[in-house]
Amino acid sequence: MLTHRLAALAWVAAIIVLVPLLFPSAYYYRVGALVFIFALAATGLNLLMGFAGQVSLGHAGFLGIGGYAVAIGPTYLGSPSWLSILGGAALSGLVAFLVGKPILRLKGHYLAVATLGFGVLVAIVLTNEAAWTGGPDGMSVPRLVLFEWRVSGSQTWYWVAAVTFIVGAVLALNLIDSPTGRALKAIHDSEVASSVLGVDVAREKLVVFVISAIYASVAGSYLALFNGHVTPDVSGFLRSIELVAMVVLGGMGSVAGSLVGAAVLVVLPQTLTMLHDYEHMVLGLMLMGFMIFLRQGIVPSLAAALARRRT
């Protein structure tokens, strides 16, 4: 189990280091950084959706909290950016706890709509509290400075985002291979059976909701710091849907899948811009194609196909 995990991580680390050798310009570093930032958020959401089986259509709300934390913290509260990242994460965790407690009792579609409502609510607050947030135009975000080191430029952010994603992925894999992780998977399949085996279903759901919110919050902070600007769109409904699409496309319950899903949904729109008017149509068709032919998501489907060929 452990060696298996280390091998997978070694692969990901090798990809992270080797892929830049093929980058012809700084623009590619920018795309790469965005991939890792979204992969981080998708990994957190995957813990909630892929493992515990609880859907969230409002996770961009936590992106927004994290994003605005690094804008408002340094600008109005005099808190350095790095501390604001942590503050945003703590706030997201707290909000997830308070929101999750009542709504995680809901199941399936009802939970989906409730989380959707939460995401919309955050977007509205960010738009309307113009005195703090700059309203629909958003606000600029001061650069991240770590011990005199100014974190700026696409290349730097590529490495920072990649390392953070690796840390996030390791923590997620750790969690999966633990009593909590087993309880989450059990809840996904049968809440009744989990509960009669001593699993506190409500508590475990809340724990994973808080964790996934913290992942999204950190990703949101990175996104804002990287762009140097943040607008309420960061917590828009489409962003939430995009995160869900990354998880499902890459593979529910697969951490590597979250990276692949994020990569596809970040890179594809960028490369398809050459198709001009047909961009969205082709993107839509490709996503449909992925889901039809790789029903379990890209990574689990390919892994299963590979396993079949070996035997």
Place this chain on the structure above:
Amino acid sequence: MTILEAERLSIAFGGVRAVNEVSLAVPRGMVFSIIGPNGAGKTTLFNLFSGLYVPLEGRVRFAGEDVTGLSPDRLARRGLSRTFQNLQIFFRMTALENVMVGRHRHEATGILSDLLHLPSVGRQNRRTREAAYAALARVGLEGEAVRPAGALPYGALKRLEIARGLASEPKVLLLDEPAAGCNPVETRELDGVIRSIVKDGVTVVLVEHDMRLVMNVSDRIHVLANGRTLAEGTATEVRSNSAVVEAYLGIHGSQEAAHAFG
């Protein structure tokens, strides 16, 4: 000494009293069977015992304490485990992982130590895996440990649920129709499994339609009909109780009654 006790338990669904003032006392270390025609309220009674339903009236006592209205997970942590008539398997997990979840109440879980995978988590995972493997072996499924639960045949899944319940090292294990859907060979093997569970000091409460199994393994039998207690006693006493025979004759026809009590 009584380990599990129902005191005038009642529950109603839409005006129908599925369980109506049922009182029973399960002595520690026995196989206590609950039988009755379909719709008699056997599974409902199990759901009341395991905390899935909250009774309308009456009390449930477990290990000397009033546990009425306690949630299923709390009851499980006190040592009450069960299986399900219509399987509740974790189909996305392997057979071994299914049983590992059964160890949950014995595992120390700290979210931080789980995230960081501290050495203690690794050691605990190993202990959990060993205990789960031992539980699988007790029901003869050790060869299927790494197979996905979804790939196992029905009879094996029935035993997998027993192993999962056993892994939690319960004081009382409620078995809801473990023989349903099993072939005759598998059912006969259940005799031995149930006896070995009791030998380890676990009290077994059994709901079962297979009368050969019930008559073979039960120390005491409680008969329900239409949500009410019809009779209670040893296998011999129940078999010769005219009300019991009549209840079965009335509903199932003489063939089955003859087979059941013959």
